[in-house]
Amino acid sequence: MSVDVIVVGLGFGAAFVPIYQAHPEVGRVAVVDADPTRTASVADRLGITVRFASLEDALSAPGWDAVHLLTPVRFHAAQVQEVLRSGRHCASAVPMATTLEDLDALIAAQDDARRNYMMMETAVYSREYFHAKELLETGKLGRLTYFKGDHLQNLDGYPEYWLGYPPMHYVTHALSPALALANTRVESVRCLGSSRLTPDRIGVAGEGFGTEAGLFKLAGDDLVANVTMSFFQLGRSYLEGFSVYGDEGALEWPQLEGGPMKQFKLEPLADGRRGRPVTEVDVRPGGATELLPEALRPFTDGGHGGSHPHLVHEFVSSIVEARTPRVDARTAATWTAPGICAHQSALRGGAEVQVPDYGE
Template identity: 55%
Template sequence: MNDGRVDGSGADGRPLDVAVVGLGFGADFVPLYADHPHVGRVGLVDSSPERLAAVGDRYGITDRYTRLDDVLADDRWDAVHILAPVAFHAEYSLAVLRAGKHCACAVPMATELDDLRAIVAAQRESGKNYMMMETSAYGREYLLAEEMYRAGELGALTLYRGYHIQNLDGYPDYWQGYPPMKYITHALSPLLALTGSTVADVTALGSARMSEERTAHFGNPFPTEVGLFRLRDSDVVADITMSFFQIARSYVEGFSVYGDQRSLEWSGVPDEPMRMFELLPLGPQGRGRSARETELEPPDFASRLPEALARYVRKYTLTPADGGPPVTKVAGHGGSHPYLVHEFVSSIVERRAPAIDAATSAAWTAPGICAHESALRDGERVPVPTF
């Protein structure tokens, strides 16, 4: 772990002090911040004293809080990374920005359009950075697709398919009945990142009907939602399937991107190779063109990271600070976590907007909100606002 400070890391000549809020999923990000060469102090925030103690002892973190308000009132903290449940994302993001601190937040940015607008406005008023930490735009599968697309190897994009299927039975109550499309960013963002475009409008339908006991919290009647998304600055249509309930399928999350020269399909299974299809010349019979299929192992692109973070893109071993036995952990979401941390920290240090800034975050989140509205309106086309 990085116990010292690095001169000149922050905008005022000192390293950044970062607080991590929510230590369920958020615990995985603690060692990344602790090891980042431009981060000094790391703080922990969680409403559970037991979890706070366990994570703090494991990583040797002494700055611990049970209330976010205490971090916001303390001028020592430069930035906050929110990994609390979705229902708190908008409220906490607004509080962080209004307190004059940089804000990173797990997906989604928010679940209502008005909250997206409020966060974008708060970011502009504060002058601080906001970044939605979208894993799918930094996973090794996306990085490979991006490299090939930028090099012209895919040709012109012609179709995109994204999907996120995950059974949420047994998850906390605040997930039960959650509208699947309102968690769309993992499935849709790779296309928006590739093209630099945004969604103009969407037509979506709900598939099947939610069981009665699941509809109370959100009033959502659909366990599965399927949508077609039309882009503003591209002729590509995105075909997205989102499903969280009543489907006999193990967890899968991924995308396929098709071009007029080559295409990439990803099974959505971590560490499985991608399949590349290369269109072959028209055969002698002149009836259709076949494609050559090969498997591609996405590289880690770890050279893009500081040396201290490179090991976190694959399975890694941690030695707990409390003297416990070494723990081996799997790098989640295609090894994207260190890239996200590095981009957020670097954007602050370099005094620039992050790659997924507030306006981009809103543009990547809003289509799912509009898609759910379209499904509730039986497939009516719904325009997506700009930010």
């Protein structure tokens, strides 16, 4: 089977078009953007002949098996439902949605349509995540004991729809590695807001905070993920990553993007010593290129930890193999809802908020 794919939204989305073009199981690739100049420039550059003026036009065209949406966040929920209702498979950029009601609606839409939905979460296909997973599976971390996550990014000057965006509504990059490694969900969250938005930064979401710091209680073991999200009023450079700790070792994200990760190993307690000695090494994980078709491997040099070709491969393979993709609607909701609940907690001064269980 060969899959015909339409890529919608050509900002971040432009990076995915050549990956679909190179995928051995993808047939035709078409593009859509609300801005015709952008559509023309991306399509001309990449040699794409099929261009649609809008998602509606694209969905009314016969054929085409799948759509990958990379449009602004406020469109995700409605557009995913349109795509699924048209009988096509749908990949969507993060976040899945920004209300619990929309998460439920997308799970229902996936189930009703019997088509694949996949949230394209870059963090769990990054070379750093693959390395953490290998450390866990080979016993080098021991038993998982704690997680940290950070996503610190200054959104001043971004398109207007990002104005006042609640940081926790974008929690998936910082939290999903913990949930994927521990193979669990968040049971409840307590979150505090830090630094009230200045009046000029308040957007459609209303009053909120530049930074939100959440403690997420994971279901099952006594595990906590400590996640800080900040989009405004924090004077430091961009950081987007996770650290994972076990009772025998750990892997920590660098303080500055681009630096090496630190890998720790707890050594045996020596006679008469206080505290177990720790060895530490710098690591620059290579990624898991062997999981990709040959033609996609060069794309692991790209952004977001080399995740883009892995995401495309998982989405396309899930369609070809007629199976559920790794990050289907239930998993996507499991990773997105904690952030929605965390923002609610921050607005209530840190009150504990229970997070819905979306099941398997």
